[in-house]
Amino acid sequence: NAGVTQTPKFRILKIGQSMTLQCAQDMNHNYMYWYRQDPGMGLKLIYYSVGAGITDKGEVPNGYNVSRSTTEDFPLRLELAAPSQTSVYFCASSQLAGSTDTQYFGPGTRLTVL
Amino acid sequence: GENVEQHPSTLSVQEGDSAVIKCTYSDSASNYFPWYKQELGKGPQLIIDIRSNVGEKKDQRIAVTLNKTAKHFSLHITETQPEDSAVYFCAARFNYGQNFVFGPGTRLSVLP
Numbered sequence: 286n287a288g289v290t291q292t293p294k295f296r297i298l299k300i301g302q303s304m305t306l307q308c309a310q311d312m313n314h315n316y317m318y319w320y321r322q323d324p325g326m327g328l329k330l331i332y333y334s335v336g337a338g339i340t341d342k343g344e345v346p347n348g349y350n351v352s353r354s355t356t357e358d359f360p361l362r363l364e365l366a367a368p369s370q371t372s373v374y375f376c377a378s379s380q381l382a383g384s385t386d387t388q389y390f391g392p393g394t395r396l397t398v399l
Numbered sequence: 400g401e402n403v404e405q406h407p408s409t410l411s412v413q414e415g416d417s418a419v420i421k422c423t424y425s426d427s428a429s430n431y432f433p434w435y436k437q438e439l440g441k442g443p444q445l446i447i448d449i450r451s452n453v454g455e456k457k458d459q460r461i462a463v464t465l466n467k468t469a470k471h472f473s474l475h476i477t478e479t480q481p482e483d484s485a486v487y488f489c490a491a492r493f494n495y496g497q498n499f500v501f502g503p504g505t506r507l508s509v510l511p
Contacts, residue, residue, distance in 0.1 A: 289442075318499070320501075325503075325504075326503055326504070327403075327405075327488055327501035327502050327503045327504050328443070328488065328490075328501040329501070330498065330499060330500070333498070343498065344400070344500070375442050375443070377442075386431065387433070387445050387448070388433070388445065388499070389445075390435075390442030390443050390444070391442055392441060392442050393440075393441075393442050
């Protein structure tokens with residue numbers, strides 16, 4: 286199994302540009318998440334989804350949008366990129382089943398906005 | 400809002416010694432507390448977790464303890480090895496949903 290995959294690995298954007306960070310999982314997990322990690326800091330939840338067609342805001346949703354049309358994919362959209370969005374973005378998935386709800390993380394996308 | 404504090408921010412130990420990292424959380428309704436290890440350039444990886452109905456859990460050299468009354472939980476690593484060097488994050492799940500809040504991390508260095 287590939288687990289959680291993210292593309293691209295690195296990206297440089299100019300202020301005001303937009304882009305979509307891709308995330309896919311092949312574990313048939315219902316729950317998916319987007320986090321950002323600023324240098325030397327912990328992860329902050331941007332958005333999460335509990336299933337296809339259902340999304341909800343996390344702690345820092347401003348400037349981002351998400352959609353969940355399938356179980357496998359959970360893209361994160363940045364509109365009008367700003368320097369404050371320079372960060373490493375991690376996607377994760379989990380399956381709440383009995384006593385198991387481990388989050389599995391992707392390798393991350395390093396985004397720089399200049 | 401919900402908050403998770405983590406101490407210390409950096410920790411250096413000699414190989415073979417023990418390491419302890421402590422976290423406190425703000426919401427008494429939190430029910431799930433995972434610990435993650437993050438190596439340079441990689442995503443976090445779960446190493447151990449504990450639920451609110453359990454006081455302690457152990458997995459080989461790693462253990463986690465939970466004190467619900469004081470709202471804190473700790474990671475204990477015994478017989479540390481150089482490969483234990485990484486950044487460790489604690490987290491708490493708030494509400495019985497999927498809203499996780501992470502601590503700021505502890506950079507552990509195991510010196511040979």
